[in-house]
Amino acid sequence: MRLDLKKKEERFFIVLMIISALLIMSFLGFILGTILYKGLPALNLDMITKLPGGGFYLGKEGGVLNAIAGSLMITVGSVIISAVFSVPLVMYINFYLRKGSFFSNAIRFSFDILFGVPSIVYGAFGFALMVYLGLKASLLGGIISVSLLIMPVMMRSFDEVAKLLPHNLPEALLSLGSTKYEMIKVLLRQLMPALITAVLLSVGRGIGDAATVLFTSGYTDNIPTALGQPAATLPLSIFFQLGSPVEEVQNRAYASAVILTVIILVLSFISRYFSAKYSKNKI
Amino acid sequence: MKQFRIIINKFVRQTMLGIAVLSLLLLVVIGLTLLVKALPVIKEHSLWALLTDSSWKPFKGDFGFLPFVLSTLHVSIIAIIIALPVSLLTAIYLNTFASKTIRHFFEPAIDLLSGIPPVIYGVWGTLTIVPFIADTLAPHFVDYSSGYSVLAGGITLSVMIIPLLISVLIELFRSVPDEIIHASLSLGATKWQTVKKVILRKSFPGIIAAVVLAVSRAFGETIAVLMVCGNMAIIPKSIFDACYPLPALIANNYGEMLSMPNYESALMLGALLLFMIIVFFNGISRLTLYHIEKRFQM
Numbered sequence: 001m002r003l004d005l006k007k008k009e010e011r012f013f014i015v016l017m018i019i020s021a022l023l024i025m026s027f028l029g030f031i032l033g034t035i036l037y038k039g040l041p042a043l044n045l046d047m048i049t050k051l052p053g054g055g056f057y058l059g060k061e062g063g064v065l066n067a068i069a070g071s072l073m074i075t076v077g078s079v080i081i082s083a084v085f086s087v088p089l090v091m092y093i094n095f096y097l098r099k100g101s102f103f104s105n106a107i108r109f110s111f112d113i114l115f116g117v118p119s120i121v122y123g124a125f126g127f128a129l130m131v132y133l134g135l136k137a138s139l140l141g142g143i144i145s146v147s148l149l150i151m152p153v154m155m156r157s158f159d160e161v162a163k164l165l166p167h168n169l170p171e172a173l174l175s176l177g178s179t180k181y182e183m184i185k186v187l188l189r190q191l192m193p194a195l196i197t198a199v200l201l202s203v204g205r206g207i208g209d210a211a212t213v214l215f216t217s218g219y220t221d222n223i224p225t226a227l228g229q230p231a232a233t234l235p236l237s238i239f240f241q242l243g244s245p246v247e248e249v250q251n252r253a254y255a256s257a258v259i260l261t262v263i264i265l266v267l268s269f270i271s272r273y274f275s276a277k278y279s280k281n282k283i
Numbered sequence: 284m285k286q287f288r289i290i291i292n293k294f295v296r297q298t299m300l301g302i303a304v305l306s307l308l309l310l311v312v313i314g315l316t317l318l319v320k321a322l323p324v325i326k327e328h329s330l331w332a333l334l335t336d337s338s339w340k341p342f343k344g345d346f347g348f349l350p351f352v353l354s355t356l357h358v359s360i361i362a363i364i365i366a367l368p369v370s371l372l373t374a375i376y377l378n379t380f381a382s383k384t385i386r387h388f389f390e391p392a393i394d395l396l397s398g399i400p401p402v403i404y405g406v407w408g409t410l411t412i413v414p415f416i417a418d419t420l421a422p423h424f425v426d427y428s429s430g431y432s433v434l435a436g437g438i439t440l441s442v443m444i445i446p447l448l449i450s451v452l453i454e455l456f457r458s459v460p461d462e463i464i465h466a467s468l469s470l471g472a473t474k475w476q477t478v479k480k481v482i483l484r485k486s487f488p489g490i491i492a493a494v495v496l497a498v499s500r501a502f503g504e505t506i507a508v509l510m511v512c513g514n515m516a517i518i519p520k521s522i523f524d525a526c527y528p529l530p531a532l533i534a535n536n537y538g539e540m541l542s543m544p545n546y547e548s549a550l551m552l553g554a555l556l557l558f559m560i561i562v563f564f565n566g567i568s569r570l571t572l573y574h575i576e577k578r579f580q581m
Contacts, residue, residue, distance in 0.1 A: 010475035017376035020369040021389065024449075027442050028396050031407045038410060085302055092299035107303055109569060110310050116496065116565040117313070117558060118503020120530045124554035125313045127537075128320050148309075179292035201398075208400025211505035211530065215537050235402040239506060242406065257406045261399070268398050272391055 032261065039258035042251035048259060052221045064256050067237035069223045073139060074213065074231060075206040078147035079154075079199055086155040087195065091184050094162045095170055108159065115152035120211040122149045127215035140227040142217025149212050150202035157201050161194035193274045200271035204264055210235035234260050310562065317558055320551035327545065333552065339516040341536075346549040348556070350518045354433070354526035357519060358508060359501040361437025363494060366445050371490070374452035375478055397446030405510030408439035413511055421523045428523035431513030436526065439511050440504055444497040451493040455486045455572070458579045489575045492568035499564045503557055505530035529553050 046063045053062030093104035126145030135141050169190065173183040188195070210233070218230030219240070234256060241253035324333070324346060336347030377386055417430030459482050467477040483490070513525025514535060533553050536546070 006473050006476060010473045013372075013475050014376075014380060017372045017380065020372040021376050021381075023369055024373055024396070024445060025389070025392055027445075028392055030411070031396075031399065031403070031442070034407050034410050035403060085306065088295075088299045088302050089306055092303050096296065096299065103303070107307055109566075109573075110307055112569045113310060113562055113565045116499055116503075116561055118500075118505065118530060118561065120503065120505040120533050121313070121317075121554050121558045121561075124533060124551060125316055128316050128551065132316075179288050181292040181295045182288070184295070204398050208398075208402065210400075210402050211534055214534055235400055235506065238402050238406065239510070242409070242510070254406065257403055261403055264398055264400065264403075265395070268391070268395050272394075 035254065035257050035261050038251075039254035039256075039261075042248075042255040043258055044255075047252065047255050051223070064232075064234070064237050064252070064259070066221055066223055067232040067234045067256065068259065070139070070142075070217070070220075070231035071207050071234040073224065074142040074146055074217060074233060075203055077139070077143035078150060078206055079203055081143065081147035082151040082154050082202060083195075083199065086151050086158065086198075087188070089155060090159045090162050091187070094159070094165070095184060095187065096180065108156075111152045111155050111159075115156055117152075118211070119149055119209050120214075122146075123212040123215045126212065130216060136228070137216060137218030137230050138228050139217060139224045139231040142213045142231055142233070143227075145212045145216040146206045146209065149209060150206045153205050154198045154202040158191070158195055158198040161197075162191055165191065193277055197271045197275045200267050200274070204267045204271075207267075208235060208260065208264060210239055234263075314555070314558060314562070317551055317555040321548055321555045324545045324548040324552055333549075337518055341543050341546045341549070344545060346545070346552075348529070348553065350516050351527055351529040351532050351553070352556070353518050354512070355502055355528040355530075357433050357522070357526060358436040358440060358512065358528055359498050361434065361522065362440035362444055362501045363498050365438060365441035366448055366497065367494060370445050370448035370452060374449050374456060375482075377449070378453050378456040379474060379478055379482070393446050393449055396442075397450070401443065401504060401507040402510075404439055404443050405507040408435060408507060408511040412438050416523065425521060425523045429513060429525065431511060431525050432523045433512070433519050433526045434522040436508045436512040436528065437522070439507050440501045443504060443507060444500050447500055448493055448497045451496060451572070452490065455489040455493065455575070456482055458576055459485050460579055486575065488571055492571040492575075495564050495568040499561045499568075503530055503561055505534050509534050529557055533557075 046061065048063060048068060049065060050061070050063035051065050089107070093107055097104040122145050126141060126148065129144065130137070130141045165187065170183055170187060173186055174180070178186075213231075213233045213236060217233060219232050219236060220230045221232070222229075224231045238253050238256045238260065241249050241256065244250060244253075327344075328336075328346065333346055334348050334352065336345070337349040338345045338347045339350060377389055381389070412435045413430035413432075415430075416432060416435055417428055420434075421428035421430070421432075463481055463485070464477055467481045468474070472480065508528045509531040512528060512531060514527045514531055515525040516527050516532075517524070519526040533550050536550060
């Protein structure tokens with residue numbers, strides 16, 4: 001059968017499209033595969049249960065527990081801070097302000113821009129702020145800077161869903177005589193899966209970022225016990241170990257990369273689960 | 284009891300208003316803080332001189348930003364040249380041609396790709412792209428390349444901006460009204476002709492906005508570029524030369540910057556430049572995207 005020129009053209013481009021879609025998938029496989037291939041052989045239980053030992057940076061025993069703990073502390077702290085600000089903010093622009101009001105549009109716009117601001121700028125800003133406040137590179141400094149970094153992520157992702165909540169629910173609550181604050185409490189329960197997804201997304205962003213904490217949280221071989229102490233982070237520990245000329249240390253960098261990748265994968269699966277659950281309950 | 288409820292309600296409203304106002308000020312505060320920090324070096328040399336000077340010798344007080352600005356530009360342009368065609372084709376495919384099953388398979392993958400931390404991209408780049416360029420690609424063109432180069436940075440960045448591009452583009456294509464697509468199809472156009480003559484044409488300003496958004500993402504990327512670009516403060520002559528993008532410069536010198544006069548200020552100027560460029564381009568492209576969304580909704 002003879003095909004028209006336009007049909008041929010369409011076929012040609014469909015093939016091109018499938019090729020590029022497959023290319024992107026294979027990039028994902030390639031990246032994960034490379035990390036796992038290089039990192040898995042060097043991965044052992046010591047890596048995640050031990051602090052760096054005496055000759056750790058020369059290839060002797062020890063693990064990166066300091067970095068894992070530091071990353072977790074910074075991420076948990078900054079997620080809490082950023083939730084304290086972004087949850088009321090999202091509630092305010094969606095349920096207090098008129099739909100499409102100038103104020104709410106301005107806030108959304110500014111957060112869209114903040115979302116694009118690179119992490120190194122947040123790091124530099126956090127550093128300047130700490131110099132101003134007289135703080136040293138510490139857990140606290142890291143928490144402040146990372147919370148600035150992830151606030152736009154959390155706010156935008158939560159807002160996306162809050163925007164879609166049907167307006168008859170708030171109206172029903174108000175008509176039953178609840179105050180706006182009581183209404184917000186009920187709505188928050190309704191929006192909980194979306195909030196969890198937003199939190200997980202920002203945990204992923206926070207735990208994986210290196211440029212922000214480079215200036216602000218310092219680096220240490222111990223687990224910080226106070227907010228004023230420096231804290232190691234997983235991405236930085238990968239970065240520093242990779243810079244070492246010793247092969248064992250480099251291999252440990254790959255193993256640490258596997259740990260970070262697994263954390264990200266798990267987070268992503270959990271957040272998929274919650275967003276699937278949410279779309280099932282959608283009114 | 285009734286009074287208490289009302290008081291709480293008022294208190295919560297005021298607090299929320301306060302947070303909202305604060306959040307609006309955040310951009311201004313970041314910009315002003317960086318500006319104050321950068322002022323000493325701007326006062327000493329003029330801003331124009333700093334941007335056009337290519338000599339970077341902090342020990343002598345020479346702070347020329349030209350190599351870094353050019354490196355950032357080169358790397359970002361290579362990244363978008365590689366990423367745009369692939370992302371555009373994939374976004375069209377997922378929006379128009381792919382079945383629901385395929386889409387459900389792809390969406391998590393793209394989410395995952397955007398969730399992978401920059402440092403992992405950096406590790407991947409040093410393990411695969413850098414040796415590939417040094418051993419296989421570069422010998423065909425130049426005498427010697429370490430592999431840590433403009434091209435390595437561009438390729439790594441291109442993979443990093445693909446997820447952003449695809450998600451913005453899909454959103455964009457989705458907002459094209461169904462009526463005009465159906466009208467085109469009912470006149471006998473193939474799906475591809477409809478894509479070419481209707482969807483792409485209708486969303487052209489949006490595609491430009493998406494590209495600007497992706498380029499500014501590439502501009503600010505730090506750790507991954509730091510790991511694959513080679514970090515030499517020279518103006519790269521070919522894509523196989525090492526380069527030193529602005530974010531990498533800031534990140535690499537954080538330790539020593541307090542010991543030299545004006546060094547910290549110069550690095551803060553670097554951060555300020557990045558901030559201003561990105562706020563400007565992001566602002567324009569976001570406004571364009573809002574505008575398109577609004578126009579199609581009516």
